[in-house]
Amino acid sequence: MKQEERRLFEQTAPTIPANTFLADRVLASIVRRRCASYSDLASSDLTRFAYVLNSPEALQNERDANQHLPILHTHNEWGARVNRIDxxxxxxxxxxLAAREGLIALGYTSSDPSSASNSNRRIHQFAKLFLFSPRSAMFICPLAMTDGAARVLLSLAPQNSRARTEFLPRLLSRDPARFATSGQWMTEKPGGSDVANSETVALPVPFLQTSDIADHPSFxxxxxxxxxxxxxxxxxxxxAREGVPLHNNADPNNLNDFTFRETSRGLSLFFGEVWVDNGSKQAAEIHHHAIRSVQTLNGISIVTLKNKHGTKQLPTAELEINGMRATRIGDPFKGVKAVAIMLNITRLYAAIGSVxxxxxxxxxxxxxxxxxxxxxxxxxxxxLQACVLADLEILTAALTHSVFYVVELLGITESDETxxxxxxxxxxxxxPVMKAWCSKxxxxxxxxxxxxxxxxxYIEETGxxxxxxxxxxxxxxxxxxxxxxxxxxxxxxxxxxxAANIFVQKMKNILDSCTILGQEHPKHPLSRSKAIIESLLVNxxxxCESVLEHHQQxxxxxxxxxxxxxxxxxIEQAVFSGExxxxIAAKRWTSNKALNGGQFGVSEYEDNIIEAGQAKL
Structure with missing residues (x-):
């Protein structure tokens, strides 16, 4: 019998919506509410961008980046060190694409001529990142560090330094030929998250001082x-641990000529170029995709690329640093405080990328x-499956609303006016809550x-x-x-x-703004939900005091x-929309704490909720 006569079954493949912004009512409602008068402009841009991400060209680039992983070439055919990553x-x-779409520039007033407030810009920017992240082949990662670096340089770099005048504009550029990205190098073998054990050192070199960074000598x-x-x-x-010279003739290649402060109190934050021009006359003419062919690493040797569980598209390396020229950013020995500016942003990127x-x-x-x-x-x-899918939709809504609330806070705190x-x-x-909770x-x-x-x-090709x-x-x-x-x-x-009292008051203020839930409406479907949260806020x-006594909590x-x-x-969204x-989402989330533990479909839905869930959630 011929195979075509047997009518073998073929499953119709699932597809992604043609426009993931228009299909995501939660994200669309957040932009509409939190961007206020700016929402029409933001929504129009997000709608356009979602179509771009689903274009044949974008999909081909995504496939190419996912399938052709970075390759490290440490030496050429003659044994010479080359340190090339393809x-x-x-x-x-x-x-x-990130440059053209302003995925970093959108978050900064100086790079966006619109009249939007800082919080509006950040909502718009992170909504674009939300759409971009799962289609970016992990390019969201260098964007996270680039955004964090831009905020650090804007906050701490001297006005006349190269970091501020030359590289900050490149981090915020919309021109692909000029756009620059940043790394963030903290992890070392002894410490990991405990940066106090960092062994990397930075030795001041007086003869490398230049007039534009006189107060921040080279290292x-x-x-x-x-x-x-x-x-x-x-x-x-x-x-890096900043060295203090023991005498005027300290040799920057001799650690014995310097003293170092122990723990995190000896760490400073440094800015450095990863790649520097090798003097080729072709540098000004070469296409930016090939620029590394006329550059060399700045005192850096690549030991190996990490063979990771995921994020394989992203080149992550172990590095030996031997004489990398760098400039201190911020006050000496205040590196942990300075890098915290960056971490606040990169942690939000982790949350956004996860959701x-x-x-x-x-x-x-x-x-x-x-x-x-x-x-x-x-x-x-x-x-049962309807319940599971409905729970997943409610979880996604809960996480999305939460992380964008904190994104709005980021924008507000970046504005001196508000x-x-x-x-x-x-x-x-x-x-830290959004970073860990959203990720888990x-x-x-x-x-x-x-x-x-x-x-x-479970098949890789499904995605x-x-x-x-x-x-x-x-x-x-x-x-x-x-x-x-x-x-x-x-x-x-x-x-x-x-912080606990501020948190409680902010949450109470939001609940109090939901006037429909007042005493005059004790039978409102969300009255019980509100009462549950109000009780938690009271206690x-x-x-928090108990946790301060018992850190294991x-x-x-x-x-x-x-x-x-x-x-x-x-609750706020339910009252606002009335839908x-x-x-259903607010009631289910507040009454079923299993969702907050990553368990789905373990508590019964009412029949009418199941019907609404499969149709709407």
């Missing part, structure tokens, strides 16, 4: 960085359920999306596997979950408990904060 055309094209950096993401970046910021990955995979899982027939009916009509002390404290308090729950949700496709979900492996790094880099939990405790200690300061505190933020924002789907 990256895919698609990877370079991602950088060009030669020596050491080893174990995990340096985006090794193909143009510049980098790095922590964006979950949203992308949920698109796949939901479309598959609408096309796959099992046991005589569509998978989406199977009650920023308040309380806003700054709240941003500091919530950033997005990983759990994405794994559930893979399972929702059965065996085919969910790649996303799951890539976002797994977000729970680790920039501080693992325990580190973020202890950072939350650190904020409580630094503010003497004030929250005391709970800090992880549960972090997840509690995430749960409260999401609950408040989902059943938002009311």
């Amino acid at each position: 990256t895919a055309h698609g990877w370079k094209a991602m950088k060009d 030669l950096v020596h050491g080893r960085k174990w995990f340096s993401s985006a090794t193909d970046a143009d510049i980098t910021l790095l922590l 964006a990955g979950l949203r992308y995979c949920l698109f796949v899982a939901k479309d598959f359920a609408a096309k796959r027939i099992v046991f005589g009916k569509l998978l989406v009509n199977q009650p 920023a308040s002390h309380d806003d700054a404290v709240l941003l500091r308090f919530l950033t 729950l997005s990983i759990a949700g994405t794994s559930e999306c893979m399972e929702a496709l059965g065996g085919v979900g 969910i596997s790649t996303v799951l492996k890539d976002i797994s790094v977000n729970a680790i880099w920039e501080g693992a979950t325990n580190v973020m939990s202890l950072d939350l405790v650190r904020v409580l200690v630094e503010t003497k408990g004030a 929250f300061p005391a709970h 800090s992880r549960s505190l972090l997840f509690l904060v995430g749960y409260i933020v999401a609950s408040v924002l989902l 059943d789907v938002d009311v």
Whole structure:
């Protein structure tokens, strides 16, 4: 019998929406609400950009970057050291696209002539990053460090320094030929997250001082960085132990001529070019994709590229640094404080990237359920699977609303006109929460999306596997979950408990603005949800005091904060929109804490909620 006569079954493949912005009602509603009068302009740009990301050219570049991974060439055929990293055309094209779309420039007033406020800019920028991240072949990572570096240079670099006058404009450029990216080199073998154990040193070299950086003398950096993401970046910021000369004739190649402060109190933050021109006359004429062919590394040798679980598209290397010329950024021995400016931003990128990955995979899982027939009916009509998918949608909504609330805080604190002390404290308090909480729950949700496709979900070509492996790094880099939990405790200690009170008041203010939930409406469908959160807020300061006594409780505190933020924002959204789907989401999230633990479909839905869930959620 011929195969075509047997009518063998072929499953219709799930597809991503043609426009992921228009298909994501949660993201669209956030832009509409939080960008106010600027929302029409932002929404129009996001709609256009979503179509760009689904164009044949963009999809080809994504495939190319995912399939042709970075290759390190340490030596040429004659044995000479070359330190060349070859990256895919698609990877370079991602950088060009990021520049043209202003994925960094959008967040900065000086680079965007529109009249939008800082918070509007950040919402618009991070919404574009949300769309870009799962289609970027991990180019979101160098963008995170570039954004963080831009904020550091804007805040701390001297006005007449090369870092400020030459490289900051390149970090914010929309011209692909000028656009520069930054690395962030902190991780070393002895320390990891404990940067106090850093062994890399920076030795001042007086004869390298120049007039434009007279107050920030040049340094030669020596050491080893174990995990340096985006090794193909143009510049980098790095922590190093600053040497203090023992005498006027100190030799920068002799460690014995210097003394060093121990622990993190001896660390300073340094700016350096990763690649420098080799003197070729062709440098001004060569295409920017080939610029590395006329450049050499700045006192750096690449030991190896890391063979990682995911993010394989991104060149991450172990480096030996022997005489890298660098400039101090910020005050001496205040490196940890200076780099915290960068970390606040890169941690939000980790949160955004995680949630964006979950949203992308949920698109796949939901479309598959609408096309796959099992046991005589569509998978989406199977009650248990309908509950699981509805829970995944509610989780995605909770995480999206929460992280964009903190993005808005970032924009507010960056504005000298509207920023308040309380806003700054709240941003500091919530950033580690978003980084860890969003990452952990997005990983759990994405794994559930893979399972929702059965065996085919486990196949690499489906795409969910790649996303799951890539976002797994977000729970680790920039501080693992325990580190973020202890950072939350650190904020409580630094503010003497004030952060807890500020958080409670901010959340109460939002709930109080939901006037429909007042005493005059005790039977409102969200009255119980509001009461649950109000009770938690009453006891929250005391709970924080307990955690200060017992640090092993800090992880549960972090997840509690995430749960409260999401609950408040989902209630706010439900009252604002008045739509059943938002009311369902708020009720389900506040009443079913299993969702906050990454468990889906473990608590029953009412029949009418199941119907609404499969139709709307």
